[in-house]
Amino acid sequence: MSAIRTKLHHQLQTVTARIPVLNSTAATRGGVQPWNSRLRELANKSLFSEALSVYLQMLRSGASPNAFTFPFALKSSAVLSLPITGEQLHCQAIRTGCLLEPFVQTSLISMYCKCNFVDVARQVFDENPLSRKLTVCYNALIAGYALNLRTKDTVSLFCEMREFGVEINGVTLLGLVPVCGVAGNFGLGMCVHGCCLKFGLNLDFSVGNSLLSMYLRCGEIKTARKLFDELPGKGLITWNAMINGHAQNGLANDVLELYREMEASGIQPDPVTLVGVLSSCANLGAQEVGKEVERRIHACGFLANPFLNNALINMYSRCGNLVKSRQIFDRMPVKTVVSWTAIIGGYGMHGQGEVAVDLFDDMIRAGTIPDRAAFVSVLSACSHAGLTDKGLHYLDTMEQKFHLSPGAEHYSCVVDLLGRAGRLDEAHGLIRTMKAKPDGAVWGALLGACKIHRNVELAELAFERVVELEPTNIGYYVLLSNIYTDAGDSEGILRIRVMMRERKLKKDPGCSYVEFKGRVHLFVSGDRSHPQSKQIYEFLDELECKLKELDQNGMGVHSEKLAVAFGLLNTKEGAEIVVMKNLRICGDCHLFMKLVSKILPRREFIVRDPTRFHHFRNGVCSCKDYW
């Protein structure tokens, strides 16, 4: 921090030399008032860079800034995160004798906080005794500490405020919220909620919104819902907090429902709303809802919003519509690393690893610096497409060229990569020497590779580790059990079964989702609650009969494939995507789809299993390595 301070100080001195010395004649010549109203106008319209250039024009014209000028200019440099400009303003406030004005003081503190110079803000706060009498100054600094997640400083300042008897208002409590949303600080959040009740601020519109997002960030969905229902006025931000909070907790179906509720309540969504909805569509494979959102984006004129475009690319990629996602990507005038990552991930998921890898190289040529997430997408593309050496090369590049230290999420891709290629010892060696702590996914990837290459000994070792890390993940028990099955080791199978019983682990019932006409239908194995389940089962029986004729091995049809039947039943009417979640990727599932496509050769449908999409057209699947 002191190094940054020194650097800033140096810059401050150089710019101070360039600042024109203001004198009274200059000030009277121009008159500051018209400049101030122009500044206010621009700042109110959020045109902050324009506001700053107006400020510069004002200086050039010879007018002297006064106490009404600085808050606007400081807010502009805060929003644009321009600490150097902010320091210049600080310096000019000193020269013009405006520094001790409460409004200027508060704006300054806030500006330094927003530019991540909280300690400089603290200095400004400490240097002026007036600060300790003003709620607004405390509020600005508390919010600054909280945003930088400095829990201790945030809380001690809040306590000091109470000790000195400075008035606490809604904004004070709002400022505290960011540190409450961090895992482990939930207790603090409860205290803040308690304070809100104590000060009678809990029904304040903004405080309510803030508490809501705090609970959602902590994963306290039920508490959030209760608060939401109690809030007297629900505005755009209330709905946004709710929708995005649910989206981040992976509750995609609830998001779609909330979105409908929001529309019904007559509140128009903004880009922030739609980003959350699109991310849920991506997770559910709900392309129809996604398309509806896209139409809305066009209608509302949000087309230029980069957040929305990235969310659209992600949604179409994950829903298997690579043509659409590529179109949007190509049309984006400014592509960020997030845009590239979304499109690379899309191609990677579909087994088009070569395209993904080429795009990654294009990105680097275009001068975009990849971050850790971008490397995850390219490494996983390599592992899906079997581009072993390419993947190893990227892992190397990541460290050597971009100075990013790979995390467990990167190593799990590379272990998968080596494992699939049969280089099990190298994969094991990598785990032993990797710098990050191996997590369940890393050992799980090795276990999966042992299944492919039938290595029981290494599988047992990997299983031991993975079960230490994720003792309740049933998938790994099933995987080892299948390895024993392949090896004909009936004792092994029994051991796993006993272990699962001792740990009270039960296999979750298989379930699938189907999107149909903007609704996502959930099917659980053995469940007959769907209103159309009678027709679905009849259709399933019909399918099964035909399948038996074709299938000599007698694979049978499980009820967890209900969703597939439902999707096929409605294909004529537009069910586009059949999402098969939690469905084991085993031979019979693939065979099932193959047979279904023979029975229904003219239907076109897409099946998504947990790792990729399979597009069936005229009885043929587009995925090369599918059969």
Next chain:
DNA sequence: ATAGGGTTAG
């Protein structure tokens, strides 16, 4: 006339 807070993508 001027200050402090809450919701966004991979």
